[in-house]
Amino acid sequence: MDKIIMEHGSGGRATGKLIKEIFESQFDSDVLSEMEDAAVVPGDATIAMTTDSFVVTPLEFPGGDIGRLCICGTVNDLCMRGAVPKYITCGFILEEGCDIEQLRRLVKSMAATAKEAGVKIVAGDTKVIEGNGGIYINTAGVGFVPKGVDIKAKNAQDDDVIIVSGNVGDHHATVLSQRMGIKNTIESDNAPLQEMVGKLIANKIPVHVLRDVTRGGLATVLKELALASGLRFEILQEKLPVSAQVKSFCGLLGLDPLYMGNEGKMVAIVPKEYAAQAVEIIRGCKYGENACMIGAVNTPENDNEVGSLIMKTEIGGRRFLDILQGEGLPRIC
């Protein structure tokens, strides 16, 4: 049997066999292998919870795959609240005809990424639907929030500095290249960010806001944060970290890297006096070597600037940026 058939979703013997052979062998969590309806795990005083569904095509791409992506996405969402990611659940929706060997590779990738991120996959579910061999994965996660940590969108304050943890646009450019059949050396940046967040907190950086740069890109993320705080966010175009390949790819296609999603980058907003130290910490982490300060948060000077995102362009202009309008094709996660 090398393809998924409807019977794999019946809840009977074929489902059991699929779970045993594909999932259980990779996700070696004691909790998961009890095969109960719900996992029972140790808790903590304050928990963070999140969920994300992943529907990207192609399922595998340079630098990653939907398996790595779905673990990183949920790990990172938990990290963005300052939580230590702990437990992940995964729900697979498989289209009939999906390739079992590929599924096996993706599950292996999930397991490796979970290990890297220090999370346990504790519960799962599999459904099969009619279709053309597609794979959709939902992951939900629980993390523990350390005492005293309170990181959220509206916490940005006057005089804070805006840091981005590395080059933007890579994941989006990778998926787009694959979909368009364009050959280049761009690779997805999909990566778990628990190391850099953990080290910022361990080093007592009073982080105000964290947000991963995903769908909608850096501009959408920053504009949403500006709206949440009611302050003025100002970024410098010359400081934006974009790799030479992504810059030329975007130039060719008329795309703006500011609106292109990543899956392993975050924005950190910290008080000015901690900014240099924060950048240094992030740069010392596996996925943070290109971290840099890109702007500042300030009190608006007029009504027009309340909740605004302004970019000082390289030629000295001021451009008001809004959240992404229309569709950010293709689906990148």
Added chain:
Amino acid sequence: MDKIIMEHGSGGRATGKLIKEIFESQFDSDVLSEMEDAAVVPGDATIAMTTDSFVVTPLEFPGGDIGRLCICGTVNDLCMRGAVPKYITCGFILEEGCDIEQLRRLVKSMAATAKEAGVKIVAGDTKVIEGNGGIYINTAGVGFVPKGVDIKAKNAQDDDVIIVSGNVGDHHATVLSQRMGIKNTIESDNAPLQEMVGKLIANKIPVHVLRDVTRGGLATVLKELALASGLRFEILQEKLPVSAQVKSFCGLLGLDPLYMGNEGKMVAIVPKEYAAQAVEIIRGCKYGENACMIGAVNTPENDNEVGSLIMKTEIGGRRFLDILQGEGLPRIC
């Protein structure tokens, strides 16, 4: 705009509008409306976690809909570990063209069911894929396990009694009727079971095992429990609660209610001396009026009986039952 278009999945303005108008207005949780990447909620010493994806068609059926179903499914999975269900995340995968008015009804149904079950919807995600207007929903949940409660499949013991909380087969027969265009008065039993589980625990019934009767039906569930415990499960055909309508529906189509799924029924395995009281408690709950004892757990008398499920038939025979083989068409959850 009355149909979902790809732009609704972009992560930009259209996504924001959809979330605000459809989801936020119904799910009035303080936590959800913070619109963060992850929800931060109070925790407890021991947590239960589960996930399920729902892919049933039709999306609405007599007695329920996929919205009610996805909340009940996750609530019930948590209950089956003795946990008090607390927080739910939901991930929507919407096919392009899906009807927004119907989505609104389903979300309303989710909100009402969450309220009934006493859970908060704390995080969500929406993706849009190509397709024909389908709606798939993943729910993941967290519950708190009361101190001293340890309910799991392998806890069944010699001399325990097997209780089922009501008539079996209703949900499956409902969905099948809808798919086949058969007119009858059968309604889905989709319901949250936190009341009966909470009352069993509050009344200090030392429950050994709980399991909701879903895909695969009662026989599959009991056979899995028998295998987990290594004991012999024996049930009496004459005791099985099946409504007259479902019985005649199954008779007509040659179906076996033992293998037909429910979405609001559970099996409880308790020590013999507590069985009568447990049945009485379940019968006093909203969805438990037809609860009854259907069999017993015993030590196997020979190797052949280890992990066996045996049904004493109405005509005096002994039938070894196995888990569902082949596909339990149609998709019921």
